[in-house]
Amino acid sequence: MTNILPRQLDDLGLTLPPIGQGTMGIGGYYEKDCTRDAEWIAGLRRGIDLGLTLIDTAEVYGAGHSEELVGRAIKEVRDEVFLVGKFSAEHSRVSQVIAAAERSLRRLGTDRIDLYQPHWPNPSVPFEETAEALEILVQSGKVRFVGLSNFSFHEVQKATAILNPMPVRLVQQEYNLIDRTIEEQLLTHCEATQTIILAYSPFLQGKMVPGDARKTILDDLAKKYERTVAQIILAWLLREERVVVIPKGSTGTHVEEFAAVKDFCLAPEDIHRISGAYSPRISWIPVSQISVRGGGYTTYEEALTNPLGFDPSPLDLAQSILMGNMLKPVKVTQELAEDAYTLTEGKIRFWAWVLAYERRSLIPAFVEKCPERQGQNFESEAQAGGSIQQSAMNHSAWMRKKVVCA
Numbered sequence: 001m002t003n004i005l006p007r008q009l010d011d012l013g014l015t016l017p018p019i020g021q022g023t024m025g026i027g028g029y030y031e032k033d034c035t036r037d038a039e040w041i042a043g044l045r046r047g048i049d050l051g052l053t054l055i056d057t058a059e060v061y062g063a064g065h066s067e068e069l070v071g072r073a074i075k076e077v078r079d080e081v082f083l084v085g086k087f088s089a090e091h092s093r094v095s096q097v098i099a100a101a102e103r104s105l106r107r108l109g110t111d112r113i114d115l116y117q118p119h120w121p122n123p124s125v126p127f128e129e130t131a132e133a134l135e136i137l138v139q140s141g142k143v144r145f146v147g148l149s150n151f152s153f154h155e156v157q158k159a160t161a162i163l164n165p166m167p168v169r170l171v172q173q174e175y176n177l178i179d180r181t182i183e184e185q186l187l188t189h190c191e192a193t194q195t196i197i198l199a200y201s202p203f204l205q206g207k208m209v210p211g212d213a214r215k216t217i218l219d220d221l222a223k224k225y226e227r228t229v230a231q232i233i234l235a236w237l238l239r240e241e242r243v244v245v246i247p248k249g250s251t252g253t254h255v256e257e258f259a260a261v262k263d264f265c266l267a268p269e270d271i272h273r274i275s276g277a278y279s280p281r282i283s284w285i286p287v288s289q290i291s292v293r294g295g296g297y298t299t300y301e302e303a304l305t306n307p308l309g310f311d312p313s314p315l316d317l318a319q320s321i322l323m324g325n326m327l328k329p330v331k332v333t334q335e336l337a338e339d340a341y342t343l344t345e346g347k348i349r350f351w352a353w354v355l356a357y358e359r360r361s362l363i364p365a366f367v368e369k370c371p372e373r374q375g376q377n378f379e380s381e382a383q384a385g386g387s388i389q390q391s392a393m394n395h396s397a398w399m400r401k402k403v404v405c406a
């Protein structure tokens with residue numbers, strides 16, 4: 001049984017571990033949380049000791065506290081670590097990018113970030129401006145390489161051309177048992193251009209697997225390989241040689257579980273079994289059937305007027321979507337009633353889509369069943385299919401899908 005090999009970018013002189021460490025939630029999610037600092041630092045250090053030397057963080061995580069903890073964890077071993085940082089979309093102008101980088105370097109207690117990425121694209125700022133700032137940072141040695149996070153395939157192509165001659169050889173996107181959008185186009189592009197994908201949320205942000213009967217396949221394989229389901233999932237994602245996974249583990253135990261994945265590979269027939277069972281389920285759902293709750297915007301009018309001042313605004317993103325830049329489907333849960341869904345992820349994307357295509361449109365969504373529905377047939381599968389990138393790109397094709405709902 002062969003091992004999962006390090007990822008090479010020979011021309012850049014980089015060898016990266018196939019498994020890194022995510023830090024969203026370490027030091028808080030979007031607010032500072034100091035309650036478990038010692039445990040979090042110990043977890044990160046344990047990971048580094050075990051070879052998980054790529055660490056992904058962002059200025060927004062824990063309102064900067066994540067970077068502080070990463071800084072403390074890597075202090076004595078800075079040269080062993082490949083440090084990945086991200087600046088927020090609202091900091092996309094030249095002076096903002098540079099100021100964000102300076103703040104992050106201070107919190108990280110280092111003189112350089114190995115890979116620096118816009119966390120999300122900001123269509124309200126010409127990318128040329130962001131690129132100018134990144135070039136200044138690279139020339140000053142404060143940033144070694146530039147990456148792109150959450151850029152659609154077309155945005156990656158456009159941004160890469162603008163950044164040229166700076167190489168863009170690492171891009172970051174979600175990749176897990178539900179969201180396999182990268183397989184549509186980006187992965188092929190990455191194979192052709194020797195680019196690596198930093199695959200985030202491999203465990204669906206802790207949910208681990210979609211809530212349905214397919215999990216028995218993973219349980220069977222966990223038994224067969226004497227591994228955990230988490231390890232089987234990572235091994236399946238890592239079947240793609242251009243992928244580096246960045247799971248987040250707050251505890252030494254979880255981190256040890258990640259590290260042990262390097263030592264085994266799934267047999268081709270088992271990879272095939274998982275790939276087949278978890279083939280993407282993109283459904284086109286009338287937006288009028290989707291309830292939106294919680295923080296942020298819950299109505300069309302709020303999304304339109306943007307009272308919270310989001311930058312980019314939902315309207316900016318709507319224009320970008322009309323140009324073919326829908327990154328990925330939103331996530332919804334199908335409720336007990338046949339035609340009722342609740343939005344579980346992608347709120348800004350949802351409203352941007354509604355502003356782009358109006359309230360009587362269909363939106364591409366990954367659909368899960370509510371717990372009471374699990375075990376029943378998956379009704380949405382009948383309408384499932386299609387590619388988010390192709391459909392969003394081709395507006396006229398989308399128009400044919402448009403329905404008028406009462």
Ligand SMILES: NC(=O)c1ccc[n+]([C@@H]2O[C@H](COP(=O)([O-])OP(=O)(O)OC[C@H]3O[C@@H](n4cnc5c(N)ncnc54)[C@H](OP(=O)(O)O)[C@@H]3O)[C@@H](O)[C@H]2O)c1
Pocket residue numbers: 021022023024025056057119149150172173199200201202203204205206207228230246247248249250251254257
């Ligand atoms: N670029 C972006 O927009 C973006 C978006 C999301 C994430 N990311 C990056 O990707 C990283 C990973 O994604 P994520 O944090 O969304 O979620 P994830 O890695 O999919 O899941 C993390 C969750 O899984 C739990 N977990 C870890 N190992 C486990 C195991 N063996 N058994 C059971 N549960 C386990 C963790 O619990 P414990 O914490 O208790 O260990 C944590 O709650 C982030 O931390 C961040 O660095 C980037």
